[in-house]
Amino acid sequence: MRAFVVLLKKEFLQIRRNSFLPRLIVAFPILVMLIMPLIMTMDVRNVNVVVVDQDLSTISRRIVSHIEASDYFTLIGVTSEFERAMGYLEKGLADVIVQIPDDFERYVANSMAAKISITANAVDATKGSMGMQYLIQTITHTISEVQEELGSTMLSDLVTIQNRFNPTLDYRHYMIPALMIMLFILICGFLPALSIVGEKESGTIEQINVTPVSRLTFILSKLIPYWLIGLFVLTVAMGIARLVYGLSPEGSIGAIYLSAVLFILTISGFSLTVANFSETMQQTMFVMFFFIMVFMLMSGLFTPIDSMPQWAQRFTLVLPPRYFVEILRAVYLKGATPVELWGSYVALGIFAVLFNSLAAVTYKKQI
Amino acid sequence: MQNNFLSFVKKESLHILRDSRTMLIVMLIPVVLMVLFGFAISTEVNNIKVAVVAPNRTDAIRKAVTQLAQNDYFSFYGYISNDQVDKKLRSGEVNAVVLFVPDYERRMVDVGSGVSGSPVIQLILDASNVNTAGAASGYLQSILWGPVSQQTLFETRMLFNPQMKSAFNFVPGIMGLIFILVCAMMTSVSIVREKEMGTMEVLLVSPVRPFKIIMAKMIPYFAISCIVLLLILFLAHYLLGVPMSGGVWGILSLSMLYLVLSLSLGLLVSTIAQTQVAALLISAMVMMMPILMLSGMLFPIENLPKFFQVVSTLIPARWYIDAVRKMMIQGVPIAEVWSNCAILFGMTVLLLGVSFKKFNDKLE
Amino acid sequence: MNDVVISVRELTKRFGDFIAVNRISFDVPRGEIFGFLGANGAGKTTAMRMLCGLSYPSAGSGTVAGYDIRCESERIKRCIGYMSQRFSLYNDLTVRENMLLFAGIYGLSRREALAGSERMLGKLDFVSEGDTLVGSLPLGWKQKLSFAIATLHSPEVVFLDEPTGGVDPVTRRQFWEMIYEAASQGTTIFVTTHYMDEAEYCSRVSVMVDGEIRALDTPARLKQQYAANSMDEVFRILARGAKRGE
Numbered sequence: 001m002r003a004f005v006v007l008l009k010k011e012f013l014q015i016r017r018n019s020f021l022p023r024l025i026v027a028f029p030i031l032v033m034l035i036m037p038l039i040m041t042m043d044v045r046n047v048n049v050v051v052v053d054q055d056l057s058t059i060s061r062r063i064v065s066h067i068e069a070s071d072y073f074t075l076i077g078v079t080s081e082f083e084r085a086m087g088y089l090e091k092g093l094a095d096v097i098v099q100i101p102d103d104f105e106r107y108v109a110n111s112m113a114a115k116i117s118i119t120a121n122a123v124d125a126t127k128g129s130m131g132m133q134y135l136i137q138t139i140t141h142t143i144s145e146v147q148e149e150l151g152s153t154m155l156s157d158l159v160t161i162q163n164r165f166n167p168t169l170d171y172r173h174y175m176i177p178a179l180m181i182m183l184f185i186l187i188c189g190f191l192p193a194l195s196i197v198g199e200k201e202s203g204t205i206e207q208i209n210v211t212p213v214s215r216l217t218f219i220l221s222k223l224i225p226y227w228l229i230g231l232f233v234l235t236v237a238m239g240i241a242r243l244v245y246g247l248s249p250e251g252s253i254g255a256i257y258l259s260a261v262l263f264i265l266t267i268s269g270f271s272l273t274v275a276n277f278s279e280t281m282q283q284t285m286f287v288m289f290f291f292i293m294v295f296m297l298m299s300g301l302f303t304p305i306d307s308m309p310q311w312a313q314r315f316t317l318v319l320p321p322r323y324f325v326e327i328l329r330a331v332y333l334k335g336a337t338p339v340e341l342w343g344s345y346v347a348l349g350i351f352a353v354l355f356n357s358l359a360a361v362t363y364k365k366q367i
Numbered sequence: 368m369q370n371n372f373l374s375f376v377k378k379e380s381l382h383i384l385r386d387s388r389t390m391l392i393v394m395l396i397p398v399v400l401m402v403l404f405g406f407a408i409s410t411e412v413n414n415i416k417v418a419v420v421a422p423n424r425t426d427a428i429r430k431a432v433t434q435l436a437q438n439d440y441f442s443f444y445g446y447i448s449n450d451q452v453d454k455k456l457r458s459g460e461v462n463a464v465v466l467f468v469p470d471y472e473r474r475m476v477d478v479g480s481g482v483s484g485s486p487v488i489q490l491i492l493d494a495s496n497v498n499t500a501g502a503a504s505g506y507l508q509s510i511l512w513g514p515v516s517q518q519t520l521f522e523t524r525m526l527f528n529p530q531m532k533s534a535f536n537f538v539p540g541i542m543g544l545i546f547i548l549v550c551a552m553m554t555s556v557s558i559v560r561e562k563e564m565g566t567m568e569v570l571l572v573s574p575v576r577p578f579k580i581i582m583a584k585m586i587p588y589f590a591i592s593c594i595v596l597l598l599i600l601f602l603a604h605y606l607l608g609v610p611m612s613g614g615v616w617g618i619l620s621l622s623m624l625y626l627v628l629s630l631s632l633g634l635l636v637s638t639i640a641q642t643q644v645a646a647l648l649i650s651a652m653v654m655m656m657p658i659l660m661l662s663g664m665l666f667p668i669e670n671l672p673k674f675f676q677v678v679s680t681l682i683p684a685r686w687y688i689d690a691v692r693k694m695m696i697q698g699v700p701i702a703e704v705w706s707n708c709a710i711l712f713g714m715t716v717l718l719l720g721v722s723f724k725k726f727n728d729k730l731e
Numbered sequence: 732m733n734d735v736v737i738s739v740r741e742l743t744k745r746f747g748d749f750i751a752v753n754r755i756s757f758d759v760p761r762g763e764i765f766g767f768l769g770a771n772g773a774g775k776t777t778a779m780r781m782l783c784g785l786s787y788p789s790a791g792s793g794t795v796a797g798y799d800i801r802c803e804s805e806r807i808k809r810c811i812g813y814m815s816q817r818f819s820l821y822n823d824l825t826v827r828e829n830m831l832l833f834a835g836i837y838g839l840s841r842r843e844a845l846a847g848s849e850r851m852l853g854k855l856d857f858v859s860e861g862d863t864l865v866g867s868l869p870l871g872w873k874q875k876l877s878f879a880i881a882t883l884h885s886p887e888v889v890f891l892d893e894p895t896g897g898v899d900p901v902t903r904r905q906f907w908e909m910i911y912e913a914a915s916q917g918t919t920i921f922v923t924t925h926y927m928d929e930a931e932y933c934s935r936v937s938v939m940v941d942g943e944i945r946a947l948d949t950p951a952r953l954k955q956q957y958a959a960n961s962m963d964e965v966f967r968i969l970a971r972g973a974k975r976g977e
Contacts, residue, residue, distance in 0.1 A: 019641075019645075020644070020645045020648065024648060024652075024653075028652075028653075032656065035675075036656075036660060038671075038672050038675065039660045039661065039666060039671055039672075039675055040660070040666060046669045046670075047669075092693075121697075127667040127669065127670075133501070133502075133505060136505070137505075160486045160488075160489050160490070161489075161490045161492065161504050162489065162490065162491045162492065163492050163494035163500055164456055164491055164492060164493055164494055164495075165456075165493060165494055165495040166494040166495050166497065166500075167494065169494055169497050169500065169501070170497070171497045171498075173495065173497075174495060174496055174497050174498075186652050186655075190647075190648065190651065190652055194644050194647065194648070198643075198644055201643075279388065280386075280389065281556070281560075281643050281644070281647065282389055282552075282553075282556050282557075282560070282643075283388060283389050283392060285552065285556070285647045285651060286389070286392045286393060286396060286549075286552065287392060287396075289396070289548070289549075289552065289651050290392075290396045290399070290400065292651075293400055293545075294400070294403065296659075297404055297408055298403070298404075298407060298408070302665050303408050303409060304409075304412060304496070304498070304499065306412075306413070306414040306415070306416070306462075306499075307409045307412055307413050307414060308407045308408070308409060309406060309407065312403075312406065312407035315407070326459060329459075329495055329496075330457065330458065330459055330495075333495035334456070334457045334459075334493070334495055335457065336457045336458055336459075340454065340457060340458040341458060341459075
């Protein structure tokens with residue numbers, strides 16, 4: 001017990017003495033939480049639109065003026081030839097072409113099928129598809145207006161839409177839990193590995209290995225500081241989410257901390273396991289880098305897991321952050337309870353036990 | 368002197384070759400990431416899980432549900448009761464719920480006969496995921512009204528990437544991200560490591576000029592990166608089906624410029640960092656964030672607040688990704704992205720200049 | 732009290748095809764300063780690491796402080812001190828913090844640890860340097876500190892792996908005085924070195940060549956046996972046929 005206390009104290013002293021770590025631990029979460037939500041937005045703005053107006057009617061002019069008035073679009077020009085519009089698109093001056101065909105007004109007036117064609121540059125897929133969705137919405141709106149004026153039923157009147165859990169459709173609310181997870185992955189993923197490999201490279205680990213300190217004591221003394229740092233980071237991040245973005249968790253704080261503890265245990269244990277298998281710091285870092293990239297891009301942080309191909313979806317089942325993403329978003333935004341999310345909690349728990357035992361087993365005092 | 372230089376290059380290459388485990392890791396990581404992400408990541412929303420609440424399962428409703436279930440965008444969860452709605456949405460078992468009014472059939476007849484209607488369908492969406500909610504509301508409405516309105520108002524085309532295969536979109540982004548991080552990590556660590564072990568001093572007292580020592584360190588890493596680049600382009604083309612219609616040579620030469628830039632960035636990091644830990648933290652963790660966020664890889668640059676659009680011009684990956692997207696997918700020849708090339712070239716020269724200057728300053 | 736503290740029989744360590752240590756056997760009685768000599772690559776460090784429980788023997792047996800090196804290495808670790816070839820205290824901790832850390836690791840209570848480290852600081856003449864970061868100390872001081880820490884918990888045996896490499900002659904002299912003092916209090920010292928003048932200070936020396944022990948006796952008798960004037964000569968005669976080494 002005494003050995004454990006002094007080792008723990010030593011870890012904290014070393015972290016404090018490091019010229020870089022304390023600054024990183026404090027500044028990194030604050031910067032990430034303050035800056036990233038400004039960047040992470042899926043609201044497409046400034047989509048450049050060219051309209052090919054072959055109808056030259058009241059309704060087509062109305063569509064053009066609605067596009068011009070919208071915040072989402074910048075009207076680059078109106079032309080009557082598709083080729084000219086295509087020229088704009090190829091030069092990168094326009095992102096989307098809207099083509100209103102001849103006789104469009106007559107068709108609409110008679111409730112007949114008419115086609116507006118929309119051509120988007122999908123080189124940037126996000127922008128292309130989002131721009132297209134917004135255009136369809138804008139134009140549909142214009143057309144229903146006209147139809148209502150003509151006296152027919154608007155289909156959009158027949159349906160009510162309720163946006164549960166995030167009525168303002170604020171994308172930030174969706175991304176803030178993701179940012180917290182990203183912080184955990186980076187801080188609790190990289191740092192413990194670095195600290196143990198650092199001892200390997202400087203030879204101090206050998207001095208520890210000839211002492212009667214048990215493997216578990218040593219590993220725990222390495223891990224606990226990072227668990228506490230992780231919880232500190234979570235608290236700071238939640239504070240910022242509340243003060244700056246007015247987002248407080250719908251669910252219980254306890255449920256959040258419980259999942260966070262399980263996740264921090266998992267990721268730091270994982271990190272130590274990788275360090276135990278590596279010979280040099282360079283190797284550890286490259287391998288950790290690899291897993292961190294996989295964790296960040298495949299756990300549903302930025303892109304939905306549901307849209308992945310089947311095999312990839314199955315693969316995500318072995319990625320611990322996947323469960324944490326599910327839990328944190330559900331608890332934070334939807335107020336879900338651990339009972340409702342028991343599967344994910346259990347999965348995280350299993351990973352936590354697994355990786356920490358692996359870390360303790362693979363740490364060899366003797367070769 | 369030339370001989371000296373070559374022997375240094377040889378020494379560095381041997382270093383790297385001997386450490387076969389590290390080399391294998393360095394070569395495998397980018398390739399595996401590329402393939403994994405190329406296949407798996409997609410920003411497109413599909414497989415939206417939809418449940419239906421329908422007190423009377425009439426023919427019209429059954430028909431609508433069948434259509435829903437057949438659509439690629441949705442997977443039909445099943446019928447649920449009204450009081451389950453909240454729970455299912457909260458646990459994430461479903462993303463959207465469609466509620467039909469009990470007298471749906473009769474009301475739709477009214478609508479058909481021109482009697483203006485009140486709402487007959489309610490869509491409850493899990494808007495915690497804004498994207499899915501948006502897509503679900505759009506697609507659901509188009510499916511539900513399809514048979515009623517008999518109007519197809521829009522014909523849409525996605526140019527250059529017709530199936531919206533995300534691989535196309537992500538390959539340039541991932542290349543931009545991985546090259547810069549891996550290269551910066553490799554160079555910064557290998558130089559700082561020599562600093563830490565004191566072997567750098569041994570090299571510096573030799574008659575070889577510091578400039579050459581650094582070059583000798585970078586050349587083998589450049590060679591490795593080139594092999595990785597070739598592997599990635601090969602896989603992107605043959606495995607992921609990226610067209611590369613703008614010319615392979617253009618893509619290759621631009622990518623090689625980008626590799627040099629990334630290695631120089633590592634060099635700069637090594638002049639700042641005193642320990643390997645610091646070097647790694649700077650090049651893997653601190654740099655990952657802005658590159659991931661501001662390079663246009665995940666979030667379109669035009670969407671950023673003005674300030675960050677300005678900041679993003681400082682990020683090399685932004686220019687590289689933009690140019691490679693155009694060349695790989697749109698089929699633009701390298702001549703048309705000359706401004707991107709010029710910017711990257713300028714950045715490379717600047718980075719190399721600054722890091723050599725800093726390196727020399729340290730010596731005096 | 733002439734009991735045996737280290738006893739080794741046919742101890743062997745193989746790394747693949749390479750036999751680093753080849754069937755060595757010897758006994759070290761309590762309180763002895765046992766010199767373990769050999770050229771670079773002769774297998775000294777490997778042999779020592781097996782005795783400390785850092786490395787598992789491929790064959791053979793041995794006991795340290797009465798415990799089996801195969802299955803009781805954790806018990807052995809309570810009774811030994813170790814100072815590795817590389818300086819391996821924490822550079823980012825102060826002298827005092829390092830002392831308290833290792834005292835705590837060996838289970839000394841806080842009070843004992845404080846008293847022990849102050850006593851040690853006084854003995855080393857380090858009191859004014861107690862709060863200096865170890866990383867900023869000159870090498871000779873670091874080595875003395877390492878030795879002090881290796882003996883802080885009064886172990887039965889102290890293993891020293893080339894403790895005086897790169898240290899100036901004055902400090903080396905002081906260092907050996909510390910070794911003598913520890914030995915006079917009954918601590919057994921197991922020391923590897925390749926300074927042959929240091930070999931003269933040992934009670935007994937063994938000379939390792941190519942993983943085997945070629946000679947083992949007191950310095951005086953070895954010199955007599957090989958008709959040499961100094962240990963240096965003895966060593967050169969023995970190492971002449973070495974295949975390994977640089």
